[in-house]
Amino acid sequence: MRDGFEEAYEQAPRPKLSYxxxxxxxxxxxIDIAPGVKWLRMPLGGSLAFINVWAIEEEGGWAIVDTGMGGPDTQQAWRKAFAESLGNRPVTRVFVTHMHPDHIGMAGWLTRKFQCRLWITRLEFLMCRSLAADTGREAPADALNFYRAAxxxxxxxxxxxxxxxxxxxxLHALPDSFRRLNDGDQIEIGGRTWQVVVGSGHSPEHACLWCPELKLFISGDQVLPKISSNVSVFPTEPDGDPLTEWLTTLEAIKGRVPDDVLVLPAHNAPFHGLHARIDHLIGGHERGLTRLRALLVEPKRAVDAFPVLFRRKIDEWVxxxxTGESLxxxxxxxxxxxxxxxxxxxxVVWYRAAA
Known part of the structure; x- marks a missing residue:
């Protein structure tokens, strides 16, 4: 479920972003990013190593944006952060960009510890609860048939x-309630207005936060500078079209958020060059679609698409x-x-180019 590949398969030069x-x-x-805004990192296993989280100072304490993976290592990291960097001041509310465990994993711990509210879009909250309910369940026949078909x-x-x-x-046990975020909401955090900018494709209703006054854009996984967020079809919605959603919302973000913002992504480092990066992400997927169309001159399965979409070897871990991204x-x-x-x-499903 996490962001996956460095760049899936790239031939065009990378845009010149500045860090x-x-x-x-x-x-x-x-690290102080802007007045009242701090950058922290929480540990992750695997190649990504960490996730960026953000603390925004407001009356009474800190609003936190994203929380890290649930578990004792992240708990320890948060305790250290409160003691050494956040002045042992309380958390006033927790914003979560989307429902993947590295983002929402500690939301339950933080909201219970500080008796504060989780702010998240409705679809992300409900989808997270749905997936968490599968814990300990046997793999359903629908899912096995889905991957057999691929x-x-x-x-x-x-x-x-x-x-x-x-x-x-x-996940730490999720909160039992939440405050809903909607696309276009204007929210005051720390005495400044932040606008909710929703995207989809990587997750159902991913919330970014944009502060025009500070020229900051907390992008979560919607725009990352060095890796391409995984955009996948899953067994729960086998006929879904998340890539079209992804491309459409990237274009929409480019039209809404100006290029002079400092982008605060969930992974890698803050950067300037939002519009160039969006163009590069869209272009990379369009080039992948072109290569895939050429491959389909003969019937192919989803797993046969790997060589034209990914540079790396596809092993059991990815x-x-x-498969989800190929689909x-x-x-x-x-x-x-x-x-x-x-x-x-x-x-087994076989795909071929339309006549």
């Missing part, structure tokens, strides 16, 4: 069965993300009328 901070904060430490062999399906239901393990590209081509599909007698 005003030479180094990021150490665990427990904070071309998975029995070994891959057995690995999926063994790992299914792990989403909730990255097979789910890679996102294939469903986008279907929606554009540029591909057709048919299912064989074994339940």
């Amino acid at each position: 005003p901070f030479e180094h990021g904060p150490e665990t427990g430490q904070a 071309g998975w062999d029995e070994e891959a399906l057995e690995n999926y069965r063994a790992k299914f239901g792990g989403f909730g393990r990255g 097979l789910g993300m890679a 996102a590209h294939l469903n986008c081509l279907l929606a554009r009328g540029e591909a057709v599909k048919e299912t064989d007698s074994a339940g």
Whole structure:
């Protein structure tokens, strides 16, 4: 569920982004980004190493944006941050950009510890609760048929069965209530107005926060400077078209948020160059769609698309993300009328370019 690949498969030169901070904060430490806004990092396992979180000073304490993965390591990091960087002042409210565990994982711990409210969009909250409810459940037949249709062999399906239901393990128990964020909301945080800018594709209703006065844009996973957020089709909505949603909302963000903001992403470092980065992300997916159309001169399964979409070897650890993203590209081509599909007698789906 997390952001996956460095750049999925790129041939065009990267845009020249600028990074005003030479180094990021150490665990427990904070860097001042703007008046009343601090940058902190929470530890993650794997290649990403950490997630950026943000503290905005307001009357009575700190509004926190994103929380880190649930677990004792993140708890310890937060305790250190409160003691060393946040003056042991309380959390007034917790904003979460979206429902992935590295973003919402500690929301329950923080809101209970400080008796404050979670602020999140409705779809992200409800989807998170739905996925958390799968913890300990056996993999459903629908999901197994979904991945079998994509071309998975029995070994891959057995690995999926063994790992299914792990989403909730990255979460402290979720709060039982929330304050809803809506696209376009104007919210006062720390005496300044922040606008909610919602995107989708990586997650259902991802909330970014934009402060025109400070020229800051907290982008979460919607715009990252060095990696491409995973955009996937999942068994719960096999006919979904998240890539079209992703491309459409990136264009919308470019039209709403000016280029002179400092982008505060969930991963990597704060950067200038929002519009160039959005153009690069859109262009990369369009080039992937072009390569995929060329591949479909002969019928192919979803797993056969990996070589034209990803540079890296697809092993068992990223097979789910890679399959989901391949299906996102294939469903986008279907929606554009540029591909057709048919299912064989074994339940495997084959795609080919439309005549």
